[in-house]
Amino acid sequence: MGGVRELAVPFVVPGPCGVAVRDRLGHLTSQDERVLRAVGEHQGALASRDLKARCADGLEHGADSWAARKRDLTPLSSSRIAGAITKATHDQWALARRCQAAHIQTLEAGIKMLRHRLSLPIGEKGTKRAAGGYRSKSEWFRKSRRLAALEARHAAVVADRQAGRVRVVRGGKRLLNTRHHLTQAGLTEGKWRQRWEAERWFIAADGESGKRFGNETIRVTPDGEVSIRLPAPLAHLANAGHGRYVLTSRIGFAHRGAEWADRITANRAVAYRIHLNVDRGRWYLTASWQRPVVKTIPPETARARGMIGVDTNADHFAAYRLDRHGNPMGDPRRFGFDLSGTAGHRDAQIRHALTRLIHWAKRVGVAAIGIEDLDFTAEKTREKHGRRKRFRQLISGIPTGKLKARLVSMAAEQGLSIVAVDPAYTTLWGAQHWQKPLVTPHRKMSRHDAAGIAIGRRALGHPIRDGVSPARTELRAWGRTAPPPHDRSDRAGHRTAQAGPGTRGREGIRPPTTDRPPGGPSPNGTRKREPSTSNTVRDAPSTQQWVQDSLTHTG
Template identity: 65%
Template sequence: MGVSFVVPGPSGVAVRDRLKGLTVEDEGVLRLVGDHLGSLSSGDLKARCAAGLDHDSESWAARKRELTGLSSSRWAGSLTKATHDLWALARRGQQAHIRQLEAGVNTIRHRLALPLGEKGSKRTAGGYRSRREWHAKTRRLRVLEDRLERARADWAVGRVWVARGGKQLLNSRHHLEQAHLSEDTWRARWEASRRFLQADGESGKRYGNETIRISPDSEVSIRLPAPLSHLANAPHSRYVLTARVSFAHRGQAWRDRVEADRAVAYRIHEDVQRQRWYLTASWAIPPAQTVPLAAVRAGGLVGVDTNADHLAAWRLDQHGNPVGAPRRFAYDLTGTADHRDAQVRHALTRLLHWAGRHRLAIAVEDLDFTAETSRERHGRRKKFRKLISGMPVARLRARLVSMATELGIPLVAVDPAYTSRWGAQHWQKPLTSTKRKTTRHDAAAVAIGRRALGHPIRRRTAPPRTHQSDGYGHRTVQAEPGSPGREETRPRVPGPRTRSVPPGCGANAGDQNAQHRPGRSAEHGSWQQDSLPLSP
């Protein structure tokens, strides 16, 4: 079982603003510069991929010197750095693909070795249902083994497959009708995605960037490459745009960095569908100081269960008890990518504002579905595979960390093992009443919160009926664990056995022996003196 931990904050910030008021000449210059640098980036990426694992600092410097004559030294540095980042990203994706193929091959081999119809366990899959399915899986096993062999061979020599502009957009060229695109529209989107208009920041230089410079008064200027220097409208081969930039979000933080000449990276890109140009600024920030886990648990927290269409949340106190009613923050993941991103952001905003009002931390599952979406693991459960694949795990995690850090709300990540199952088993029925119907997701939120607080998920069950009371009455006083003799028979408490009269406070409690009853009172036995015998 994984240990819960406080999630560290982000290491960088990115803000975006629209370039409004661009003239036709400005757009033409941006396209020319982007196309020229994009062609240089494609050639540099080809050279980097051809080098493979034989790449070293000398070849990097040689490529940079070659690009400097066609652009500038700073443009060449940005191009080569972007190339290395793209190659490294492709290598990480290749490694993840190999792990997924290995998991699929191992699963099929295990299921083929089992008899037909044998049931599986909670951790391993069972045998295939029919001989026909068994035969089909043997053929698929050969296909996956061939793919795995080719992927391992590419990994060994450092060969990667990269498409500048995106593989999805590239493949849609052959399916324009299904993508609802015309050839001209696709061409415009393809050219826009392959342009290169991004520059890394440099501390100590004017306004933190010499290539794409934005002054504190929102003036945007670009250093033109050497072959396009004739298009400059400002000294030192610079082109000043007519548009002005003013970042609504984190604008003051950006202005402070620019005025102090601290590094700020910029990227300019065109949205062909909206016919707009955008500028993105990004910079590194020091990691936020992590709050100790004990301090986060002190006042309780909010357990959150992530689902395909909503976030189920429940507030818990420091003892792990649910407080109030459960909350649900829904989102719709249909439509365009911008719409899905806006839905996730809106749901997280409502969740964070609710947690901020109560000054509580948020506990979430440390989800990672990279190896859980394989169809070999879940077999015929197509709906379940689609459900897992549709969860915005990476996007929600990145958004939640960034937004929570901005609001100062700590995040606690817990192990996701069995939270839904044990939550439904131990908490769904006890939290359901005639006025409230507790769902399985609400119970999972309680389980996540209890695990983040360090408590076991299962509830403390009551003892058997015969042990709930003594043989002579209900247990009213419980001894401490360290009390001596706590397992012995409890002494009888004297006095009347009524709820209205406490012991020793009856009407004749002063001298019960005066009632001429047989026996003596245990309460007054040590205080009574025997009557003296009278002499005759």
């Protein structure tokens, strides 16, 4: 087991706990758009003011200050709108705190790597597990200055976190920085201003169980009529009773429409958000609701009908089907995608590849898909990989977070479970033990296909290695239990069996066998034949002698 780290136990990923669907608000009149813009601007200004107050409270925030903020917003909007704004502000502040903690971890990883490499002699070569020293004095000097910069940056971020300070940009930091690079972004100042204002609007409402159609602020009836409860300063724009404005547009959710209709008919909570796509000039309404937490199925149930192991790569998914015993079935499958271009194009490519993967899994009849629990947060820093810019871009381009969220959500709709496994050594051991044996004149195997087998076997609870070991003492270290007695009675059963999940050393490195008694079997368990006379002399007596491995002897 030298050098092999302890592997995490595979687990069934919990299913999604929420649903969101979207439909276009088409055929809006000019008056409808004026009302929506007025509501968005007014409530967006209130949201900005509330976020500023929340950030000023810092760690001193509590239930009393939350209630005070809501009381201040209620006369300018309504009680429900004020509650939605303060809740959105709280979630945004909490997200900023989590991002701040992740940023500190990234800085600490970079500082640790820089200190390690600066401590080594110049020109010292690295290993697969640790980077070496820098190649020249000039590079060493530049990295020492970068270390000082990262340490100063780390100290500032830690001080902010201890003081409870966060920096949040309503509308997005990326869009804010785009203002200084309009030419590269292909935007005019007017177009950018429209995007900026639209992103800072706030037209949203939380759902309420027991209320009519599940929402009192933004109400959608079963026949698709959309109405908005206007804030108090804009009540004069209402065209219906109780300060409401009814839009001329009608909606009908094509996706999950029946589920949405069942919820609003039963007056169950449904949250809504209205937003404008400036580039297309279209308004959209998004409905979302929570699902009851579904208890994940036991791992044994997920493995009962076999597994599909999926290796995630920068341009394709490499998948292989395995039966419940861990045996590969059929040929490898590859589902390609292209992650170049716009964010919308990348998202569509991932969605299309996952759809084909899930449809294939349903067609072959498995109940679960095994996938690596990937996280490249600490692996794509420039301090660790240095000049390997292409490799950093490669692992940065794999959408691990979005991939896991989409796969879990899409698989749950098809009744499939997702089993996450430790990604350690799957590519290395898969290529070592499965790539060459499965190559045929009509089947080509890549190391990614072999990694899919390794992932599937680990998800099934089997070791990656397989096969019969040449010595009883080595069987346990090679992934199999010791064989039964050497007789042909029914009590013996199969010659070997898969080592259980708790067997020590089943995923370890197979120890070399070089010593054997004189005249004993060969280390690899194969039969050896001594030289014999030429077979051209047909009537000559044969001097051939066979040496049988004791493990395969059945007499």
